[in-house]
Amino acid sequence: MNCKFQIKYILFLIIFLGCAHVQSTTSPSFKQSNISELAVIVIPGEKTPQRQIEDVFISAIMKKGYKIVSRSDFEQIMNEMKLQYSDITDVAAAEIGKILNIPAILIVQVTQIEEFKLFGNRHVQVSIGARLISVEKSEVLWIGTFSHGDLESGRRNLFLNISYYIADSFPSRY
Numbered sequence: 001m002n003c004k005f006q007i008k009y010i011l012f013l014i015i016f017l018g019c020a021h022v023q024s025t026t027s028p029s030f031k032q033s034n035i036s037e038l039a040v041i042v043i044p045g046e047k048t049p050q051r052q053i054e055d056v057f058i059s060a061i062m063k064k065g066y067k068i069v070s071r072s073d074f075e076q077i078m079n080e081m082k083l084q085y086s087d088i089t090d091v092a093a094a095e096i097g098k099i100l101n102i103p104a105i106l107i108v109q110v111t112q113i114e115e116f117k118l119f120g121n122r123h124v125q126v127s128i129g130a131r132l133i134s135v136e137k138s139e140v141l142w143i144g145t146f147s148h149g150d151l152e153s154g155r156r157n158l159f160l161n162i163s164y165y166i167a168d169s170f171p172s173r174y
Contacts, residue, residue: 022169024144032173035103037067043085043109056163065173090133097135106132122152128162144169
C-alpha cells in the first residue's frame with residue numbers, strides 16, 4: 001500500500017465509520033417519574049443477535065431505575081393474540097402493554113444492515129432504532145437511533161456497541 005492510498009483509507013474510516021453519535025428525542029409529554037415499569041421488545045432480523053441486543057437494553061435501562069417485564073410474559077400475550085414480531089406496530093404494542101398493565105413498551109429494531117467491500121476488506125454498516133411507546137395513547141415518548149460501521153469480522157460487537165450507545169441515551173427515571 002502506498003502512502004497516498006493509506007492516508008485516503010484512514011480519512012475514509014475516520015469520516016465514514018468514526019463520526020457517529022446517538023440521535024435521540026424525547027416528547028414533552030414523557031414524564032420519567034410516571035413510568036416505573038416497561039417491556040423491551042427487539043424485533044428479530046436476519047443476522048442479528050436479538051437476545052444479546054435485548055440484554056444490553058434491559059441492563060442499561062434497569063440501571064436507570066426502571067423495572068422490566070419478563071420477555072416470556074410478552075411472548076405469551078403475543079401468542080394469545082396470534083401476533084408475530086413483524087406484526088408489532090405501535091398500536092399493537094400499546095394493546096399488549098395494556099394487557100401487561102404497564103405504562104410503556106420500548107421497541108428496538110435493526111433498521112439497516114449494509115455490507116460492502118472497501119479496499120479489499122468486507123465492511124458492514126448497521127443502523128438500530130428504538131422507540132418508547134405510551135400504552136395509554138400509543139404515542140412515541142422517546143426515540144433513539146444510531147448508525148455505525150466496522151469490518152465484517154466485528155459484526156457482533158458492532159450490534160452490541162450500537163445497542164449500548166442507544167440504551168445509554170435513554171432518559172434516567174430519577
